[in-house]
Amino acid sequence: MNNCIALADIDEAINCADIDNVGGLVQEIYIGYAEDVATWPKLPAPAGDSSTMSLADAGTWNGDIVQKTGKKFFKVVYTDETGTFTITQQGEQGAESYLYQLDISRAKMNATIFGFENAIRGRKLVIIVKDKNGVCYLMGDSLNAAKMIAADASTTGTAVTDKNNVPLRFTYACPRKLVYDGDTVNILEEKTSGTAQP
Secondary structure, eight states, rough: OOOBBOOOOOOOOOOOGGOOOSSSSSEEEEEEEGEEEEOBBBOOOSSSSOOOOHHHTTTTSSSSOOOTTTTTOOOEOOOOOEEEEEEESSEEEEEEEEEEEEEEEESSOOOOHHHHHHEEEEEEEEEEEEEETTTTEEEESSSOOBEEEOOOOBBBOOOSSSSEEEEEEEEEEEOOBBOOOOSSGGGSSSOTTOOOOO
16 A cells, blocks of 8 residues: 655754644634535645645645635634634544534623624534634535534623623534645625636
8 A cells, every 4th residue: 555645754853933832712713604615625635646735734735715706704703712713533444534623612602602602503514713823723614514513501690790691502523634835815896707716
């Protein structure tokens, strides 16, 4: 069997930037409907039957995500230091995959956040999450979308000092554990027919 991925040494610090490591997520996510995507990045693959990928290539989506004409991603800002993103291996031997899960919380129940929940409930979604090291993660692909699932209850709290709060949870199953280094700028602007693709 040909090795699709070339093994290599992984040193304690691959480069100077690897010494920097900050926990947590950036206080915003980018979200859109999966049906509004024109072009999806592809799973990493070797260039040919006899070639192999580097470890870094094997851990990165190949390409950019591009919206259809007239569509864009939307930015959702949530309460800082309430976001958690996890990737958990799942499945039986021969059918392993990864469960991506995003949990965020928005302080204060109101009509706008309730409307947002109503808009995405039951819909196929695509989400981009960024951690505080600047690494992005894509939830959703051409075959399998992200979705909002049941989270903890929205609550007024009990005491005046309690947080009036709306928790949100999203999941996505992916065959591989990958980062996304494609476009995260143009996707926030409505795509026009004359817009150059990244």
